[in-house]
Amino acid sequence: MVSKRAEFFNGIKGILPILLGVLPFGLIYGVSARSAGLPVIAAQAMSFIVFAGSAQFVMVQLISAGIPVGIIILTACLLNLRHALYSASLAPYVQQLPRRWKMLLAYVLTDEAYAVTIIHYQQSDETGYTHWYFLGAGLTLWMVWQISTATGIVLGANVPASWSLDFALPLTFIALVIPSLRTRAEWIAAATAGIVAVLAAGLPFNLGLLVATFTGMAMGLGLEVKAGV
Amino acid sequence: MTLWLMLLVIGAITYAIRLSCIGLLEQRDMPALLLKALRFVPIAVLPAIILPQLFLRNNMLALSIQNPRWIAGMLAAIVAWRTRNVLLTIAVGMVALWVLQFLLGR
Numbered sequence: 001m002v003s004k005r006a007e008f009f010n011g012i013k014g015i016l017p018i019l020l021g022v023l024p025f026g027l028i029y030g031v032s033a034r035s036a037g038l039p040v041i042a043a044q045a046m047s048f049i050v051f052a053g054s055a056q057f058v059m060v061q062l063i064s065a066g067i068p069v070g071i072i073i074l075t076a077c078l079l080n081l082r083h084a085l086y087s088a089s090l091a092p093y094v095q096q097l098p099r100r101w102k103m104l105l106a107y108v109l110t111d112e113a114y115a116v117t118i119i120h121y122q123q124s125d126e127t128g129y130t131h132w133y134f135l136g137a138g139l140t141l142w143m144v145w146q147i148s149t150a151t152g153i154v155l156g157a158n159v160p161a162s163w164s165l166d167f168a169l170p171l172t173f174i175a176l177v178i179p180s181l182r183t184r185a186e187w188i189a190a191a192t193a194g195i196v197a198v199l200a201a202g203l204p205f206n207l208g209l210l211v212a213t214f215t216g217m218a219m220g221l222g223l224e225v226k227a228g229v
Numbered sequence: 230m231t232l233w234l235m236l237l238v239i240g241a242i243t244y245a246i247r248l249s250c251i252g253l254l255e256q257r258d259m260p261a262l263l264l265k266a267l268r269f270v271p272i273a274v275l276p277a278i279i280l281p282q283l284f285l286r287n288n289m290l291a292l293s294i295q296n297p298r299w300i301a302g303m304l305a306a307i308v309a310w311r312t313r314n315v316l317l318t319i320a321v322g323m324v325a326l327w328v329l330q331f332l333l334g335r
Contacts, residue, residue: 089267190276
């Protein structure tokens with residue numbers, strides 16, 4: 001059995017490559033929050049309270065455009081709706097944990113932490129300390145997000161766009177998802193979700209992502225049930 | 230003041246969304262079919278995040294050589310498929326993107 005400490009450090013190791021993409025993202029958020037006129041404290045508090053990169057970006061844009069508060073709240077919450085799917089997908093693995101663990105893990109549940117953690121859960125036969133992996137990945141991402149947004153806010157530091165470090169994010173997701181595809185149903189589910197996401201990208205509030213995910217899931221499940229697996 | 234109220238409301242709702250199923254559902258309540266469906270979440274959501282970043286530019290389909298991201302992404306996908314190595318996948322993808330950007334004069 002892998003120890004708690006080993007799982008925690010495995011989680012940190014798992015999230016490390018993603019940080020390459022998160023760091024410039026955080027810096028740019030900080031810079032744009034300041035140039036949108038947000039007070040320093042509020043700009044950083046957003047990283048602390050909301051802790052969701054894409055929603056924070058959209059909020060800053062909407063605030064600077066003078067959009068009514070109700071619309072901003074609605075937009076941000078719809079953008080974050082995908083986390084309900086992450087939560088459902090992780091739920092079977094964390095059921096046996098005490099309440100305080102669940103409350104802590106929910107706070108650090110982001111796209112990035114979800115991606116590395118769920119793949120780890122699905123590949124690991126261990127049931128003992130896998131939540132320490134989740135915590136290691138989640139806390140590391142949280143720290144890097146706080147530090148990088150603070151740096152962007154205070155120093156206004158910016159990474160040249162031509163470095164394209166944001167590309168590290170989709171690349172890490174490619175590296176995680178491709179090896180996890182084994183059956184025909186899984187490949188078709190993945191391809192369907194990807195194609196629908198491209199076609200539905202024009203939908204408002206990031207709904208294309210949800211539509212694509214549900215279509216891919218339905219496709220995979222349908223094929224699996226039909227094959228009698 | 231309104232700004233802070235808005236931050237707190239969005240933060241609270243976001244947290245509630247994240248906690249939702251983790252906090253409420255009990256494993257014994259979940260039917261087998263639902264568990265089976267949930268196993269497809271990462272398989273579906275990750276490509277749905279990835280592909281638009283590779284194939285779309287300003288929300289338009291960009292399948293030409295002028296868009297180096299989908300080519301670099303495909304190369305990375307092949308590396309991921311053959312090697313299952315996370316760091317090598319990212320390295321090949323980034324280097325491919327930089328080389329293509331350089332060749333395109335950007």
